[in-house]
Amino acid sequence: MTDLPPRLSTAGPVARLCLSRPARRNRLGIDDITTLRAHLATVAADPDIRVLIIEAIGPVFSAGFDLDALAGGDIGDAEDGPGGIGAVASALAALPQPTIARLHGNVYGGAVDLALACDFRVGTAAISVLMPAARLGLHYYRSGLARAVQRLGPDATRLIFILAEPLDAASLLRLGFLTHLVPPAALDATVDALASRLVTNAAPAVKGMKAAIEALATHHFDPSRFAASLEAAHKSPEFRDALAALGRARS
Structure with a gap:
């Protein structure tokens, strides 16, 4: 299977940032986080890019930060957490261009923060979200908790972070984690339509x-x-x- 660093591509005014390690469930290691930050800086500096789509290949959108590095003791700092993954989400949220998360598969751990950093989150009924930090005894980092409270409110943040149980797509739509819930066959058309509308604005x-x-x-x-x-x-x-x-x- 493909095992590549995150890839940035452009087609006219639309940029796509793709997580490309499906054999590893698109876990993000230190090198991946560095690459993501560089790609986001490229997007931020390019006025010809009007919208960014973040997507992934393989059955899982992303399993978050690399568990091997976490087991090795890389818990990061209080602000941005393991590997500095929170800084990637903050850079994503700060982009001048609107952003769309194309969520075709399950979202775990630090990838929850990456999805929340996007302006629009489009998912299908097949996905679920799990934040296992409380199960592992890991205290989540400040920027990620703040982003969840800002986007979803404290009650939904408690459900995701403290209860630490999987949430299905219908629950995610109700809580505001998903902005759009569509059938799998309509995922790409919905994402493309959103991107087209944002480009024309x-x-x-x-x-x-x-x-x-x-x-x-x-x-x-x-x-x-x-x-x-x-x-x-x-x-x-x-x-x-x-x-x-x-x-x-x-x-």
């Missing part, structure tokens, strides 16, 4: 509102930065063209 407005939503959720809202972002969006060619089109439609 005006980039300055999307970028500004995404940043503002993240700042509001994390209580780091800067009114002056928000005002500058709003002004830039309203001075953009996309906004001027849209107003002109509205005027023509009304005449």
